[in-house]
Amino acid sequence: MSEIEPFVGIDLGTTNSVVATVIDGVPRVIANRIGQVLTPSVVAVSKNGKKLVGNIAKRQAITNPDSTVFAAKRLIGRRWGSKEVEDARRVLPYQLVPGPEGHDVRVVLGGRTFAIPEVSAMVLAELKADAEAFFGRRVTKAVVTVPAYFNDGQRQATKDAGRIAGFEVLRIINEPTSAALAYGFGKQMEKKVVVFDLGGGTFDVSVLDIGKSVYDVVAVGGDTYLGGEDFDRRIMDWLSFSFAKENQGIDLRQDTMALQRLRDSAEKAKIELSSVQSASIHLPFLAAAGEGKAALHLAKQLTREKLEELTKDLVDRCIQVTERTLRDAGIRPSQVGEVLLVGGMTRMPRVQQAVKQFFSRDPSRGVHPEEVVALGAAIQAHALLYPQKDREVLLLDVTPQNLGIMVVGGYFATIIPKNTTVPTSQTHVFTTVQDQQTSVRIAVLQGESEKAVENELLGEFILDGIRPAKRGEVEIEVAFDISADGIVGVSARDVDTGQRQSITVTATSGLTENELRRILDENLDELLERKQSGEFERLRERAQIMIGEIESLVPQVREALTRSHFGKDALQKAEGVVARARAAIASQDLQQMATNDEQLDRTVQLFKGLAGGAPIPGGEA
Amino acid sequence: MPVDRFQGFVFNPADLSEDVDLDPERRREILFVHGHLADWNHWQLLGLPWNAPADRAREAYREKVKVFHPDRYPGRRLGSYRARLEQVFRRLTEARDALSNDATRAAYAKQSAPPEEFARAEARRLDEAERAAERRARLARTNPLVARAGRVHDLLDRGRKALAEGKFAQAVNDLSTALAMDPALADAKALLQEARKRALADKAKDYWDKAHAAEAVNNLELALEMATAAAAADPSNPRYPVFAARMALRRGSLEDARGHAEAALRAAPTYGPAHEVLGEALAEQGDKAGARRELERALELDPGLESARERLKRLRWSFLG
Numbered sequence: 001m002s003e004i005e006p007f008v009g010i011d012l013g014t015t016n017s018v019v020a021t022v023i024d025g026v027p028r029v030i031a032n033r034i035g036q037v038l039t040p041s042v043v044a045v046s047k048n049g050k051k052l053v054g055n056i057a058k059r060q061a062i063t064n065p066d067s068t069v070f071a072a073k074r075l076i077g078r079r080w081g082s083k084e085v086e087d088a089r090r091v092l093p094y095q096l097v098p099g100p101e102g103h104d105v106r107v108v109l110g111g112r113t114f115a116i117p118e119v120s121a122m123v124l125a126e127l128k129a130d131a132e133a134f135f136g137r138r139v140t141k142a143v144v145t146v147p148a149y150f151n152d153g154q155r156q157a158t159k160d161a162g163r164i165a166g167f168e169v170l171r172i173i174n175e176p177t178s179a180a181l182a183y184g185f186g187k188q189m190e191k192k193v194v195v196f197d198l199g200g201g202t203f204d205v206s207v208l209d210i211g212k213s214v215y216d217v218v219a220v221g222g223d224t225y226l227g228g229e230d231f232d233r234r235i236m237d238w239l240s241f242s243f244a245k246e247n248q249g250i251d252l253r254q255d256t257m258a259l260q261r262l263r264d265s266a267e268k269a270k271i272e273l274s275s276v277q278s279a280s281i282h283l284p285f286l287a288a289a290g291e292g293k294a295a296l297h298l299a300k301q302l303t304r305e306k307l308e309e310l311t312k313d314l315v316d317r318c319i320q321v322t323e324r325t326l327r328d329a330g331i332r333p334s335q336v337g338e339v340l341l342v343g344g345m346t347r348m349p350r351v352q353q354a355v356k357q358f359f360s361r362d363p364s365r366g367v368h369p370e371e372v373v374a375l376g377a378a379i380q381a382h383a384l385l386y387p388q389k390d391r392e393v394l395l396l397d398v399t400p401q402n403l404g405i406m407v408v409g410g411y412f413a414t415i416i417p418k419n420t421t422v423p424t425s426q427t428h429v430f431t432t433v434q435d436q437q438t439s440v441r442i443a444v445l446q447g448e449s450e451k452a453v454e455n456e457l458l459g460e461f462i463l464d465g466i467r468p469a470k471r472g473e474v475e476i477e478v479a480f481d482i483s484a485d486g487i488v489g490v491s492a493r494d495v496d497t498g499q500r501q502s503i504t505v506t507a508t509s510g511l512t513e514n515e516l517r518r519i520l521d522e523n524l525d526e527l528l529e530r531k532q533s534g535e536f537e538r539l540r541e542r543a544q545i546m547i548g549e550i551e552s553l554v555p556q557v558r559e560a561l562t563r564s565h566f567g568k569d570a571l572q573k574a575e576g577v578v579a580r581a582r583a584a585i586a587s588q589d590l591q592q593m594a595t596n597d598e599q600l601d602r603t604v605q606l607f608k609g610l611a612g613g614a615p616i617p618g619g620e621a
Numbered sequence: 622m623p624v625d626r627f628q629g630f631v632f633n634p635a636d637l638s639e640d641v642d643l644d645p646e647r648r649r650e651i652l653f654v655h656g657h658l659a660d661w662n663h664w665q666l667l668g669l670p671w672n673a674p675a676d677r678a679r680e681a682y683r684e685k686v687k688v689f690h691p692d693r694y695p696g697r698r699l700g701s702y703r704a705r706l707e708q709v710f711r712r713l714t715e716a717r718d719a720l721s722n723d724a725t726r727a728a729y730a731k732q733s734a735p736p737e738e739f740a741r742a743e744a745r746r747l748d749e750a751e752r753a754a755e756r757r758a759r760l761a762r763t764n765p766l767v768a769r770a771g772r773v774h775d776l777l778d779r780g781r782k783a784l785a786e787g788k789f790a791q792a793v794n795d796l797s798t799a800l801a802m803d804p805a806l807a808d809a810k811a812l813l814q815e816a817r818k819r820a821l822a823d824k825a826k827d828y829w830d831k832a833h834a835a836e837a838v839n840n841l842e843l844a845l846e847m848a849t850a851a852a853a854a855d856p857s858n859p860r861y862p863v864f865a866a867r868m869a870l871r872r873g874s875l876e877d878a879r880g881h882a883e884a885a886l887r888a889a890p891t892y893g894p895a896h897e898v899l900g901e902a903l904a905e906q907g908d909k910a911g912a913r914r915e916l917e918r919a920l921e922l923d924p925g926l927e928s929a930r931e932r933l934k935r936l937r938w939s940f941l942g
Contacts, residue, residue: 214683330722384695394690396714421714423691423707484692 009377014201045110077154121164149222178376191337221325663716789820825855893923
């Protein structure tokens with residue numbers, strides 16, 4: 001097994017990320033370099049301009065809230081001006097700005113703007129480094145998971161993040177599918193499984209029909225804006241409201257540092273309440289009371305009952321989505337053979353109760369609901385790289401939302417309906433509506449509303465170079481396809497001539513290809529720089545050792561060398577080499593160092609030989 | 622000699638020799654199925670008999686996708702076979718989607734049925750309709766609620782039938798029973814009204830016949846009684862009171878005769894014979910002017926009434942005489 005190229009499966013979560021692999025047929029999680037399985041999906045730029053990722057970034061979040069990015073997943077692939085982004089701007093302590101084209105979202109960190117995929121890429125790169133430390137060699141192949149309900153833009157952006165981090169992303173797979181894969185791995189299963197995945201920021205439900213190692217997804221549903229962070233926010237609101245009531249209306253939410261402390265304690269209390277009935281929250285010196293007064297403290301007791309009351313509607317929403325998804329799948333709760341709980345939020349007793357009540361059966365959960373998604377991704381990566389005869393696995397996933405185009409009147413015409421097994425494709429014939437029309441603009445959307453504007457705009461495709469003719473005479477067949485990653489592709493051809501039409505994509509929510517290339521180049525430069533500095537260190541060390549050797553040998557060989565004309569010349573040359581090497585070290589000229597290295601080496605060999613009594617060679621030194 | 626799995630399919634040598642990482646047998650399998658995409662139905666594509674059940678379709682799909690899903694060939698050079706695999710996979714998925722759902726499966730089965738299957742299905746359908754009727758009847762016997770609904774339904778049916786056959790009394794009986802059990806039956810109300818009217822007319826005609834029979838044997842008393850009953854049963858027909866008036870006249874009960882004649886005129890003011898009989902009654906009572914007026918009116922309305930003309934002549938003669 002050791003000769004195969006290492007690969008990983010990555011669960012890129014809203015709050016935490018996990019990396020896993022398969023070794024000798026056994027899936028296993030890779031701990032990070034500080035020995036933890038969960039790496040916080042947090043990225044920061046410290047005051048002195050250093051990039052921080054993971055635990056170290058999370059730890060300094062309180063003191064550096066406006067340069068610490070968490071929950072980037074909630075923004076990835078989102079459109080500037082969308083409701084989700086507007087909501088995020090209100091509650092997030094860090095600054096968001098629109099991208100250069102005005103479509104995507106950028107975050108300002110340490111005076112520089114980063115695209116969201118760049119931020120996610122930092123987390124991925126950290127996990128990559130952890131995996132490389134584990135394997136002791138380079139790791140490039142990865143399967144990355146996304147919520148099943150992610151649309152094309154979000155998937156594309158996640159794939160871009162993988163590329164920026166230096167991965168070859170084999171496949172983007174859905175988190176619930178991945179969890180089911182890990183759960184069913186090595187078992188002989190023939191049943192319908194529902195995966196209920198309530199994570200840090202997203203909620204997903206998938207219905208799978210599993211049999212003969214084929215994981216056939218029947219329907220998916222979800223809410224990409226419903227997760228543990230919403231539960232935390234309810235606690236934070238409750239804390240800050242009661243604090244304001246007790247302290248003459250001081251609004252803690254205006255203070256980013258206090259807000260960060262509230263966030264941390266809310267999350268902690270929520271986790272505690274999964275195992276105990278009551279949790280105390282103590283935040284001393286939380287706010288200043290004003291000139292000359294003592295600082296204000298916060299001390300509250302939160303009971304499980306109160307938490308359930310604060311978050312009742314969130315749990316209800318999960319059940320509503322589940323109900324709808326089952327209806328889409330055409331099955332009743334009683335026909336479900338297994339209910340699988342995934343994601344940290346499913347540790348909450350109230351969530352488990354609600355699921356149990358809905359399905360009238362006890363749900364199953366692994367020991368580590370946070371790890372199964374990454375394990376499933378690793379299994380899929382393994383299956384995609386090294387198909388096994390005995391342990392074959394085939395995932396058949398579906399597209400989560402209707403894919404369609406905008407038609408006259410601002411309506412949405414579905415071309416590929418949701419819950420269609422991917423990969424899939426569908427063609428649609430467009431015709432010109434004006435005489436001599438040479439271009440057609442097609443708005444491609446994804447969503448479930450009849451009105452075009454209420455759906456997510458994936459992009460505008462401009463078909464140009466259409467041959468001029470009377471209106472309605474030219475028919476252009478546009479093929480929409482959805483890959484196994486759930487990513488949408490569009491191509492077009494003239495029905496009569498069969499000629500392919502060029503398509504220009506505008507107004508996407510992601511990075512443009514040029515921008516992506518620029519970021520990749522920058523990263524490469526950085527990498528090169530880092531590599532060069534390593535190489536330089538190595539050469540400098542070698543050169544200094546060799547210079548030392550030469551200088552110590554010179555007294556011994558000087559006499560022998562000065563005896564011949566050739567020897568004098570060799571001595572002169574050796575002095576020249578040493579001088580040049582010193583100069584190169586001083587100017588940090590890597591190129592020159594590499595040239596000098598060889599000459600220094602030869603000089604050392606020559607001098608060592610002479611010192612050992614060898615005759616003076618006939619050639620140049 | 623092994624059985625030819627590919628049923629004499631003609632392979633293109635160029636496809637078989639393409640430089641890809643697939644063994645010859647797998648190539649043939651892919652080319653064979655791809656070559657049949659256009660002419661195979663969903664069941665043929667999945668390798669199933671026509672109308673195989675939904676779970677067989679799902680099962681067959683799982684087996685087939687293991688061969689035809691592009692993910693099964695990672696890292697291999699597939700050349701033109703990649704597109705073929707994808708096309709087959711899409712068709713397989715289409716077939717599974719259509720056949721694993723009961724409603725779409727039934728529709729597809731009908732549409733793709735071989736002719737002999739179609740005939741068999743039709744026979745089965747008729748058989749089933751019969752059995753369904755039987756089932757309903759059995760249910761009606763056992764379940765009181767259903768039985769009641771069934772009974773109302775039966776009564777309504779019977780009433781309608783009786784009405785059509787002219788058994789109006791029977792119809793009235795059935796329909797009023799049905800309405801008593803379910804007063805909300807709107808069409809039953811209208812039917813009942815109609816049946817009642819027809820039943821009474823029927824009864825009146827019956828009395829009428831009896832009245833004539835009585836008159837024939839000169840039983841004037843019975844004839845009068847029957848004609849009176851007929852007039853009471855169907856007050857809209859003036860012939861009944863006219864006949865009653867005549868019988869009364871012949872029996873000499875002039876007041877009765879006049880009463881019946883006036884009743885006939887109330888039912889039909891323009892009915893000649895009613896005026897005639899009233900005129901006769903008035904004449905008998907001695908009101909000659911009244912009698913002449915009525916008889917003239919009768920002739921005016923119905924110039925063919927020779928008896929009235931005679932009577933009028935006689936009146937004039939007695940006046941002259």
